[in-house]
Amino acid sequence: MDKQKKYYDVKVEAMVPTTITYRILAEDEDQAAELAKKANPTAVKPKLSNKKNLKLTVYDAGTTFIRLVRNFIGG
Numbered sequence: 001m002d003k004q005k006k007y008y009d010v011k012v013e014a015m016v017p018t019t020i021t022y023r024i025l026a027e028d029e030d031q032a033a034e035l036a037k038k039a040n041p042t043a044v045k046p047k048l049s050n051k052k053n054l055k056l057t058v059y060d061a062g063t064t065f066i067r068l069v070r071n072f073i074g075g
Helices: 029-036
Strands: 008-015 018-021 043-046 052-060 066-071
Touching: none
Parallel strands: none
Antiparallel strands: 008 052, 018 043, 052 066
16 A cells, blocks of 8 residues: 655755845945845855755644654764
């Protein structure tokens, strides 16, 4: 008998090298650098080939019932 499929929510905590782009209106580059610290990004581009997984948690879909936790040592 085949196992019945069901949906799961999978959350992965990872360190991901990412390029974050901001569009800042400023008087000079120093002010732009300061304003970027509090601004919302206009684009986020992850480099998934270089990511390091830290922790993976699997839940029943739409619940907080944890089915599996896996910790990755050393990424």
